[in-house]
Each structure stands twice: as C-alpha cells, then as structure tokens.
Amino acid sequence: MQCVIIKTIQQKGCKSAPKKVALAYITSLLMYIPHSFYELPEYNYDREIWVVVEGSIWNIVLWKIWTLIVQIFHRILSSVILVYLNIKILFAMIEYSKRRESVCSSSSNKNGKKGSHRERQIIYLLLALTFSFLVTNIPSALMKIFTNVHRYCEISFNEEVARAVVNCIEMFGYSIDFFLYFFMNSDYRLGLKSILNCTKSILETRRVTTVIDKDSENLPANGDTKS
Numbered sequence: 001m002q003c004v005i006i007k008t009i010q011q012k013g014c015k016s017a018p019k020k021v022a023l024a025y026i027t028s029l030l031m032y033i034p035h036s037f038y039e040l041p042e043y044n045y046d047r048e049i050w051v052v053v054e055g056s057i058w059n060i061v062l063w064k065i066w067t068l069i070v071q072i073f074h075r076i077l078s079s080v081i082l083v084y085l086n087i088k089i090l091f092a093m094i095e096y097s098k099r100r101e102s103v104c105s106s107s108s109n110k111n112g113k114k115g116s117h118r119e120r121q122i123i124y125l126l127l128a129l130t131f132s133f134l135v136t137n138i139p140s141a142l143m144k145i146f147t148n149v150h151r152y153c154e155i156s157f158n159e160e161v162a163r164a165v166v167n168c169i170e171m172f173g174y175s176i177d178f179f180l181y182f183f184m185n186s187d188y189r190l191g192l193k194s195i196l197n198c199t200k201s202i203l204e205t206r207r208v209t210t211v212i213d214k215d216s217e218n219l220p221a222n223g224d225t226k227s
Helices: 001-036 060-106 109-151 157-184 184-219
Strands: 039-044 049-054
Touching: 001 157, 060 109, 109 157, 157 184
Parallel strands: none
Antiparallel strands: 039 049
C-alpha cells in the first residue's frame, strides 16, 4: 500500500513538473521586466557615440520599492529558505549517522564504516554549498539595493570598485558548485572520470573507424590491379 502511495505521488509530481518550470520562468520574467527600462541608450552628438543614460523610471518611488522587493524575494528570502532546509537536512543526516554508528559499533562492518564516511561527506558538502551560496549572493543583493537607493550614477569610486568585486564574486558563485562537488565527493570524481574515459574511447573508436574507411577507399577495385 505504501509503495502505491509513493508511486502515485511520483506520478503527480512528474505531471506537474512542466507547469512548475513554466511558472518559474514566467515569474522571473515578470519580476525583471521593469529592469529593462531603468537605463536607455542615447546618441551623444558631441562625442558621436552611443551612451547609456538614466531611464524614466529611475526616480520613481515605486521603482525603488520594486527593486527592493525583487532583491528580497530573489536573493535574501531564497537564502533564508535554503539555509532553513539545509539545516533540517543536516540535522536529519546527523541523527541518521548516529543511529548507524550505534548499530554498527558492535561489529566491524566495512559497509557501515563506508556509509558513515559518505554521510560525513554529504554533511560537509551541504555546509560548503550553503556557505558558498550565501557568500556569493548576499553581498550582490545588498549592493544592488544600495546603488538603486542613490540617484543614477551617483556613487563614489570606492563604491564602484566594491560593486565590481561583488559582481565578480556572484559570477564565481555560478561555477563554484562544480569544484565543491569535485573536491569533496569521491563518487562525483569517479563519475566524472568514467564519463571522460567513455568519451575518450568513443573518440578513439571514431578515429579508428575513419582511418579504416579511408584505407578501404584507397584499395583498388576488383579487376583494376595490374598483373
């Protein structure tokens, strides 16, 4: 009976997945549509170049409120939810690890020790992922709020440097997950190695097949050989 319930839940989840993905894209689109109008291109006839100038909505109070709401929902609230869920997962993993150790403590079970090692890897990985997400996203959100409170382009040189730094940190955060998984999870490294080996073998097979095809094309046809 329990298996039937789980299967039904999985089927409902699979059916609703496209709707959830579409809703996520539509929500992001609606949230960031106003950002398309806060700067406008303008041709500078004196310098004969195109420049970016302040948009018409920049000084509107509703725009500043909307920017604050977007950053809160997109960065800060998502960070809070991520931390909360990961903390729950960590406590569940720690509790499960304690139960496993209490069961396997009486016997020298290698599988139990291996499972305990993998659980510690997962715990450390969750902590690292949570910390990296906070470090790479929160500063950018705060800087975005700070710059939008000021008038257009009225920030000092130090503030401009700080904005560039937090933007670089944010960009780095998009790729750091790969390195965390690679250095902290042996299964991930083995999986990546197997993929690379498989790709290498496929390329070598194609290369050998290409060489054989070329050699067969160069062979003389029947009756063309000179006696």
